[in-house]
Amino acid sequence: MGRSLRVAPNNLSKVKAALKRNGFPSQSVLAMEIGLSRATVSSFLNGRPIDYLNFVELSERLGYNWQEIADRLEENFKQDAIQVNEADSAFIAGSPILHPRKFFGRQRQLRRLFDLIKRHPLQNAAVIGKRRSGKTSLLRYLEKITITPQEELRFNQKSDWLPNPQMYRWIFVDFQDPRMESKEHLLSHILNSLHLPIPDSCTLENFMDVVGDTLSQPTVILMDEVAVGLERCPELDDSFWESLRSWTSHYAGGNLAFILSTPESPMDLARHNGRSSPFFNIFGYTANIGAFSEAEARELISSSPIPFPEPDVEWILNESRCWPFLVQILCRERLVSIEDGETGDEWKREGLEQIQNHRYCLEES
Ligand SMILES: Nc1ncnc2c1ncn2[C@@H]1O[C@H](COP(=O)(O)OP(=O)(O)OP(=O)(O)O)[C@@H](O)[C@H]1O
Ligand SMILES: [Mg+2]
Numbered sequence: 001m002g003r004s005l006r007v008a009p010n011n012l013s014k015v016k017a018a019l020k021r022n023g024f025p026s027q028s029v030l031a032m033e034i035g036l037s038r039a040t041v042s043s044f045l046n047g048r049p050i051d052y053l054n055f056v057e058l059s060e061r062l063g064y065n066w067q068e069i070a071d072r073l074e075e076n077f078k079q080d081a082i083q084v085n086e087a088d089s090a091f092i093a094g095s096p097i098l099h100p101r102k103f104f105g106r107q108r109q110l111r112r113l114f115d116l117i118k119r120h121p122l123q124n125a126a127v128i129g130k131r132r133s134g135k136t137s138l139l140r141y142l143e144k145i146t147i148t149p150q151e152e153l154r155f156n157q158k159s160d161w162l163p164n165p166q167m168y169r170w171i172f173v174d175f176q177d178p179r180m181e182s183k184e185h186l187l188s189h190i191l192n193s194l195h196l197p198i199p200d201s202c203t204l205e206n207f208m209d210v211v212g213d214t215l216s217q218p219t220v221i222l223m224d225e226v227a228v229g230l231e232r233c234p235e236l237d238d239s240f241w242e243s244l245r246s247w248t249s250h251y252a253g254g255n256l257a258f259i260l261s262t263p264e265s266p267m268d269l270a271r272h273n274g275r276s277s278p279f280f281n282i283f284g285y286t287a288n289i290g291a292f293s294e295a296e297a298r299e300l301i302s303s304s305p306i307p308f309p310e311p312d313v314e315w316i317l318n319e320s321r322c323w324p325f326l327v328q329i330l331c332r333e334r335l336v337s338i339e340d341g342e343t344g345d346e347w348k349r350e351g352l353e354q355i356q357n358h359r360y361c362l363e364e365s
Pocket of ligand 1: 092094096097103105106129133135137138328
């Protein structure tokens with residue numbers, strides 16, 4: 001969090017009262033009108049620190065000059081800022097899960113994937129799942145879980161998947177990053193991650209010369225959203241993919257594996273994009289990811305800093321059908337409503353509204 005401010009405790013009641021006075025029937029209406037999240041508005045009205053610019057805007061909407069109502073005691077809100085950061089991220093809906101502590105479930109797929117890369121020769125795999133199913137989160141988790149200190153993980157969270165995790169090199173290629181559309185940029189990115197010299201002109205031939213047969217450490221290249229690479233990047237043609245196949249099959253000494261994420265099987269993907277490269281035949285294992293099991297969803301729900309009543313847990317399981325993204329949204333709504341001391345079922349209406357656009361997960365399931 002950058003510079004942050006909170007409403008001084010002695011101003012809280014008058015700021016809360018200003019909501020209705022200024023024609024906002026609820027926090028949600030104010031949040032919607034101003035384009036901020038309901039969680040931010042709730043933090044503001046409950047005296048928790050929020051970003052400086054949001055603070056100024058909210059103050060003005062409620063008819064105050066921000067300096068009139070802000071708590072000026074910097075030290076006081078530093079500690080709260082840490083807490084609100086944690087509370088804010090209790091549930092993450094939208095961005096991929098980056099910190100392993102916030103990742104739940106998928107133990108079966110993780111066991112299979114780590115099995116493929118913990119022995120020599122390393123083997124390739126594909127992670128298949130529809131939009132918003134958790135593909136990026138899973139790739140990021142693979143990359144980080146074995147090297148995250150135990151004290152940063154949840155109690156009992158397994159991390160000893162690899163015998164020598166510090167030996168491994170992980171390279172993350174995000175095809176949604178427009179820079180990866182350039183073959184030269186992508187190849188340079190791989191060389192850079194391997195701490196190898198980048199030739200002035202990073203053509204496929206030069207790349208292959210540099211990597212040669214130098215791969216002495218186990219290396220895993222995670223390719224996220226490879227479908228985007230095939231659809232949008234004409235530079236990544238059949239000869240590009242063939243070189244990668246040749247590298248892993250003949251020159252890497254069994255020390256290289258690719259793990260792709262894609263919405264359909266690599267072979268179907270190649271076929272639908274008019275590609276014939278045998279690169280897409282080397283994925284001997286596919287991890288399908290979809291809805292959580294009920295136990296996985298319950299574990300995520302129970303990570304709430306304030307426990308939810310069992311009927312609410314049942315409602316969340318039922319409405320989300322255990323899709324992680326939808327579970328996260330509904331949990332976030334429930335948590336905010338509890339923190340605000342709301343008593344009715346307004347959070348359910350809000351939650352259903354929020355998941356409406358993501359219903360395709362449910363419809364197709
Ligand atoms: N294992 C998980 N544990 C907790 N939450 C998860 C997990 N996997 C996914 N989520 C939830 O689902 C959301 C989407 O995850 P992610 O971005 O990884 O999916 P994706 O399949 O890569 O999506 P896209 O198709 O948009 O690239 C996350 O913001 C998070 O709320
Ligand atoms: Mg993704």
